[in-house]
Amino acid sequence: MSVRRMAVRSVVVAVAALLLAGGGFVLWASISTERSMARAIDTHEVDFPVPFPLDPEEVSQEGLTEEEARAVALERAQARGRHLVEARYACAECHGSDYGGGVMVDAFPIGRLLGPNLTRGEGGITGGYTVADWDRIVRHGVRPDGRPAIMPSEDFLLMSDQELSDIIAYLESVPPVDNEVPPSRLGPLGRVLVARGEIVFSADLIGPHDTPHPVLPPPAEVSxxxxxxxxxxxxxxxxxxxxxxxxxxxxxxxxxxxxxxxxxxxxxxxxxxxxxxxxxxxxxxxxxxxxxxxxxxxxxxxxxxxxxxxxxxxxxxxxxxxx
Ligand code: HEC
Ligand code: HEC
Structure with missing residues (x-):
């Protein structure tokens, strides 16, 4: 079960469990969940260019300098990345329509799961990200420090390197938004659901974490x-x-x-x-x-x-x- 859809599946069961088992159970669940969230998960360390460079043939045909070629490549990557997030990968659904932060779930007692600020503004968290960090969070559900994130990254499993590179190029170009998003927190019920295995971290759904990703998406054609x-x-x-x-x-x-x-x-x-x-x-x-x-x-x-x-x-x- 994906974290996005954790909303309320076993609420009835879990509430009953809470009532029956009382505080000891919640304490156990809380400790077990803390442990699960504090785990470090190993992933491969990928690297790819941002933006993906132009085809050398095009560069020589057009007689572009290195700098011009990079500028054209960046412009195209940003346009592709914008389309990817606006038509397909839906990052704005949880990170806000301006990518300055948003809400995935805000329902006590499940928890308050907030999409952090992805812009370069104050409170933005991706300023120091390497390409490997982006790969970890988006395609593995693992944060830069190795802990599992509460984000449904299994939806992005088929994303190619070029698509992720394009998304990075686009997100780096959106207007900076100053917004400090508080860290996500699981409430008591959210913790019980994790401890009972009702909520599974994307990092555990995805795996192994060293399977290579495709470099390019399939050609965009009716196939x-x-x-x-x-x-x-x-x-x-x-x-x-x-x-x-x-x-x-x-x-x-x-x-x-x-x-x-x-x-x-x-x-x-x-x-x-x-x-x-x-x-x-x-x-x-x-x-x-x-x-x-x-x-x-x-x-x-x-x-x-x-x-x-x-x-x-x-x-x-x-x-x-x-x-
Ligand atoms: C957030 C969950 C969710 C996602 C993501 C989703 N769907 Fe759906 N989709 C549903 C549900 C639920 C229904 C049934 C709605 C109903 O019965 O009124 C549905 C219905 C449909 C229908 C109508 C079929 C019918 O017989 O009623 C089509 C077509 C469809 N989805 C296509 C897609 C495609 C293609 C994608 C991916 C691009 C997609 N959906 C992604 C949840 C989703
Ligand atoms: C269904 C909701 C949802 C969608 C869609 C989503 N995210 Fe997230 N994302 C989250 C939540 C919630 C967090 C906070 C995770 C946590 O604190 O455990 C997060 C965290 C992040 C982080 C920060 C990780 C860290 O702690 O350093 C980045 C970067 C990120 N998402 C990028 C993206 C990108 C890029 C996309 C689109 C390809 C995307 N997200 C789509 C919900 C979502």
């Missing part, structure tokens, strides 16, 4: 391969096989995720899919509900090629026998 790459961020809710079902750990008020395989989207065509993604409406006019509605603001920034690649990939999946 099953590119669609599969894009659908990495759908699996957190729709399941690894995209067959849908209850969202593990989701808020109890959330409806189950839909089956996205051809049997689930039986009778749909591309136009139906596009409309569903952009306007939360099914072909029969019925409304698609929360939490899918969190996705459409990002889907609205997708390119036509990305939307079509997703569709082509979903249509290539084996039909599920569910339902």
């Amino acid at each position: 099953v391969e590119f669609g599969r790459h894009l659908a990495g961020v759908c699996t957190g809710c729709h399941g690894m096989q995209l067959t849908g079902g209850r969202i593990a750990g989701g808020d109890p008020s959330w409806v189950p995720a839909a089956d996205l395989t051809p049997s689930g989207l039986d009778g749909w065509d591309y136009a139906d899919f596009r409309l569903a993604m952009l306007e939360n409406r099914r072909p029969d006019g019925s409304e698609i509900r929360e939490p899918m509605t969190f996705v459409s603001p990002f889907a609205q920034n997708m390119t036509e090629v990305e939307m079509q690649a997703l569709w082509v990939y979903l249509q290539s999946l084996p039909s599920s026998s569910m339902e």
Whole structure:
């Protein structure tokens, strides 16, 4: 179960456990959780350029100086990075629309989980980050000091080096925001959920932490391969096989995720899919509900090629026998 969806899954169970077992149990849970959060997790140490350089052939064809080539590369990387976060990787969902800090969960007694300030302003925490530090937090769920973070990094597992490099280039360019974000804290119930294994740190879901990442994403074209790459961020809710079902750990008020395989989207065509993604409406006019509605603001920034690649990939999946 991912931390993002920890919201209230076993609240009832955990509250019952709290009541039955009383203070000793909470103390045990608290100590066990402290220990788990204080662990150091080893990861590989990657390196890649920010920005990714231009193709040498282009540089020589255009007769660019080294400095000009870098400036062009940086400008392109920032534009790509902006698209990646605005259409696909959704960092703003928890780090704020200006990346100056935001909220993931603020619900006592679960906890107060805040997305830190990612800008260069006061209170920004990434000023001293190396490329390896970025890799650790985004693709491994591990902070620079080695402790597990409470951020759903498993959503970003398929991210290539170039995409992460582009995101870094973009985030370094956004206007600085002065905002001190207090550290995230788990409340008593959050601690119990961690101790009971109901909340699993991304760093423990992802692993081993030395698997090499792809250097480049698949080419941006209407292909099953590119669609599969894009659908990495759908699996957190729709399941690894995209067959849908209850969202593990989701808020109890959330409806189950839909089956996205051809049997689930039986009778749909591309136009139906596009409309569903952009306007939360099914072909029969019925409304698609929360939490899918969190996705459409990002889907609205997708390119036509990305939307079509997703569709082509979903249509290539084996039909599920569910339902
Ligand atoms: C669903 C919510 C969510 C999303 C989406 C998300 N983050 Fe986070 N992020 C968090 C939270 C919460 C923390 C604080 C973690 C903690 O204190 O354990 C965090 C921490 C961080 C940190 C600081 C780690 C440290 O302690 O030094 C960085 C850097 C970061 N996120 C980058 C990103 C980037 C880049 C993206 C998009 C690719 C992203 N995050 C997407 C919730 C999120
Ligand atoms: C935060 C969780 C979440 C994420 C992330 C998510 N979905 Fe959904 N999605 C849902 C839920 C829940 C439903 C069912 C809504 C309902 O029944 O009203 C749904 C419904 C849909 C539907 C409508 C299908 C139908 O038959 O009703 C489509 C299409 C869809 N999602 C595509 C996607 C794609 C593609 C992605 C990734 C780009 C994605 N979703 C990411 C939770 C999510």
